[in-house]
Amino acid sequence: GSKFHHQMGWWNLKFHFWFVKNEEIIFCNYLTNMLKCACYKNMHTLFFERKYKKYMETIRFDELELNPKILRGIKDMGFEEATPIQAQGIPAVLSGRDVIGQAQTGTGKTAAFGIPVLESVDASSHKTQVIILSPTRELAIQVADEIRKLAKYMHGVKVLPVYGGQDISRQIKALKGGVQIIIGTPGRLMDHLRRKTIRPDHVKTIVLDEADEMLNMGFREDIETVLEYLPQEHQTVLFSATMPKPILEITRKYQHDAINIKIVKKELTVANIDQYYYDVKRKDKIDVLTRLLDYYNPKLSLVFCNTKKMVDELAYELCGRGYSAEGLHGDMKQVQRDRVMKNFRNGKTDILIATDVAARGIDVDDVEAVFNYDLPQDDEYYVHRIGRTGRAGRCGKAFSFVKGKEVYKLKDIQRYCKTKIYAQPIPSSDDVAKIRAEKIMDQISTIIDEENLTSVIDIIENQINESDYTAMDIAAAFLYQAMGASEISTAESKDDYDFHNTGAEDGMVRLFINVGKKDRIKPGDILGAIAGESGMPGRLVGAIDMYDKYTFVEVPAEYGKEVLNAMKNAKIKGRSVNMEPANSR
Ligand code: ADP
Ligand code: MG
Numbered sequence: 304g305s306k307f308h309h310q311m312g313w314w315n316l317k318f319h320f321w322f323v324k325n326e327e328i329i330f331c332n333y334l335t336n337m338l339k340c341a342c343y344k345n346m347h348t349l350f351f352e353r354k355y356k357k358y359m360e361t362i363r364f365d366e367l368e369l370n371p372k373i374l375r376g377i378k379d380m381g382f383e384e385a386t387p388i389q390a391q392g393i394p395a396v397l398s399g400r401d402v403i404g405q406a407q408t409g410t411g412k413t414a415a416f417g418i419p420v421l422e423s424v425d426a427s428s429h430k431t432q433v434i435i436l437s438p439t440r441e442l443a444i445q446v447a448d449e450i451r452k453l454a455k456y457m458h459g460v461k462v463l464p465v466y467g468g469q470d471i472s473r474q475i476k477a478l479k480g481g482v483q484i485i486i487g488t489p490g491r492l493m494d495h496l497r498r499k500t501i502r503p504d505h506v507k508t509i510v511l512d513e514a515d516e517m518l519n520m521g522f523r524e525d526i527e528t529v530l531e532y533l534p535q536e537h538q539t540v541l542f543s544a545t546m547p548k549p550i551l552e553i554t555r556k557y558q559h560d561a562i563n564i565k566i567v568k569k570e571l572t573v574a575n576i577d578q579y580y581y582d583v584k585r586k587d588k589i590d591v592l593t594r595l596l597d598y599y600n601p602k603l604s605l606v607f608c609n610t611k612k613m614v615d616e617l618a619y620e621l622c623g624r625g626y627s628a629e630g631l632h633g634d635m636k637q638v639q640r641d642r643v644m645k646n647f648r649n650g651k652t653d654i655l656i657a658t659d660v661a662a663r664g665i666d667v668d669d670v671e672a673v674f675n676y677d678l679p680q681d682d683e684y685y686v687h688r689i690g691r692t693g694r695a696g697r698c699g700k701a702f703s704f705v706k707g708k709e710v711y712k713l714k715d716i717q718r719y720c721k722t723k724i725y726a727q728p729i730p731s732s733d734d735v736a737k738i739r740a741e742k743i744m745d746q747i748s749t750i751i752d753e754e755n756l757t758s759v760i761d762i763i764e765n766q767i768n769e770s771d772y773t774a775m776d777i778a779a780a781f782l783y784q785a786m787g788a789s790e791i792s793t794a795e796s797k798d799d800y801d802f803h804n805t806g807a808e809d810g811m812v813r814l815f816i817n818v819g820k821k822d823r824i825k826p827g828d829i830l831g832a833i834a835g836e837s838g839m840p841g842r843l844v845g846a847i848d849m850y851d852k853y854t855f856v857e858v859p860a861e862y863g864k865e866v867l868n869a870m871k872n873a874k875i876k877g878r879s880v881n882m883e884p885a886n887s888r
Contacts, residue, residue, distance in 0.1 A: 386411040401539045662688070801884060819853045
């Protein structure tokens with residue numbers, strides 16, 4: 304029946320082409336690859352399902368003509384359909400040609416190469432046949448686990464991770480038993496190749512997994528060393544979430560006529576994400592960040608920094624300002640990272656600050672805002688970063704902080720991502736207070752509509768009857784309380800001050816200043832500052848009572864507001880001071 308299958312495959316491919324023509328260019332790419340594969344390796348033609356629910360997202364594994372034992376393993380793992388990178392990657396790797404596969408994190412790249420290498424491994428031979436390079440110990444173990452699960456029913460196939468930090472003699476012992484598939488970090492693999500504890504003579508396939516991350520971690524030379532050890536005839540497969548230049552250089556140097564697969568996931572398009580940028584100086588970034596957090600009040604936010612140090616610093620700063628924030632980066636232990644992720648996922652932490660590498664694999668749906676505290680080094684990372692918001696059809700927001708020339712980088716990003724990032728003014732503290740009030744009022748409307756308020760209305764009525772307060776006074780006081788007094792005082796301080804009954808002389812108001820005798824300040828300094836800043840004649844200043852750490856000054860009531868406004872940014876003897884109405888006695 305193979306001939307029949309083959310023909311059906313062609314027929315379906317044509318049909319498919321017609322069907323998806325207007326949907327996705329990527330798919331045409333897929334077709335060309337498929338056609339190439341089909342020509343190259345006569346069999347392994349993909350056999351599509353008759354009912355075309357969606358295009359290639361719905362390829363089932365049993366349509367890939369795989370070894371039934373592998374299919375069983377896949378089934379046990381609970382995979383129903385191949386992901387796009389698997390649907391394209393599996394036949395490509397099976398063809399024996401070199402392959403470059405690019406797809407976002409979490410799209411199943413491991414199985415995309417794991418399944419075909421298992422398919423081609425010879426279980427009766429104990430020679431090393433497949434080497435997989437992996438950037439970290441965790442990832443190496445993860446990949447080994449996944450391949451072992453896939454190979455669950457393939458007796459005689461041995462899979463072993465080798466990585467730095469683990470006792471090498473233990474690894475050597477394990478290797479002696481004969482391991483067909485080795486997953487290792489570049490440094491440790493190099494070590495074993497030098498010691499001849501891994502013999503590369505029968506290696507058919509080498510896989511560079513998470514290639515971008517390996518290069519980020521400075522493994523380029525080690526990777527090249529490992530590649531130099533391999534026999535002339537072998538297949539080189541490379542998978543990566545992004546394809547920066549250095550990777551393309553490696554592929555050019557070590558691959559021949561590679562099949563190029565690139566999956567651009569729909570989610571990665573940035574259509575439903577509002578994107579803004581702010582021109583911010585480095586030292587002002589944290590203030591702008593907190594302003595935006597206050598203004599938009601996102602449920603979960605992801606903040607990206609370019610260095611681990613910045614991640615730590617920012618997490619510390621934000622916590623100091625009362626935000627619930629945690630950092631995530633590669634220097635942290637796995638248990639720590641797991642804890643941080645768990646807290647973020649269940650909302651215990653609202654703000655996660657991360658580097659690009661650490662953010663790999665973060666898959667949280669409710670992220671409402673992504674902040675590029677630092678602009679990403681690679682344009683492509685921008686898409687990956689902001690793709691963390693606006694999931695599942697929700698609308699997300701992305702904010703980028705740029706300074707000076709970085710605006711040009713932003714232009715590149717816009718061109719690359721075919722998107723628009725709008726300049727936006729930083730919200731003022733008034734804006735923040737206003738939006739808070741609006742949000743509270745929204746909640747209030749819901750309460751009025753949905754709750755039974757009779758009993759509380761009684762309480763308010765009594766209060767109004769027994770005091771001089773109006774309903775308006777009481778409502779205002781509640782709003783004030785709900786907004787948190789500090790927010791309002793900054794927003795309101797411009798205009799209205801409340802001069803309490805302080806026992807000041809008739810017609811005068813009493814003001815408080817936070818400097819006193821201990822600051823080596825004399826009454827004359829204060830008088831001079833007030834007269835100088837406000838333009839009110841010095842002779843109008845009334846009593847000045849100095850204490851060790853503070854001072855009370857009386858000024859004519861009609862000048863009270865003016866003096867306070869004028870003194871806001873004033874200094875006395877080089878010291879910034881704070882002046883406000885004195886509390887009532
Ligand atoms: P990537 O390397 O692209 O970041 P992984 O290979 O680590 O992604 O896969 C991410 C997760 O998806 C893993 O838990 C994996 O078991 C799971 N997965 C892979 N392929 C499928 C599939 N076809 N169906 C369901 N889950 C899958
Ligand atoms: Mg991976």
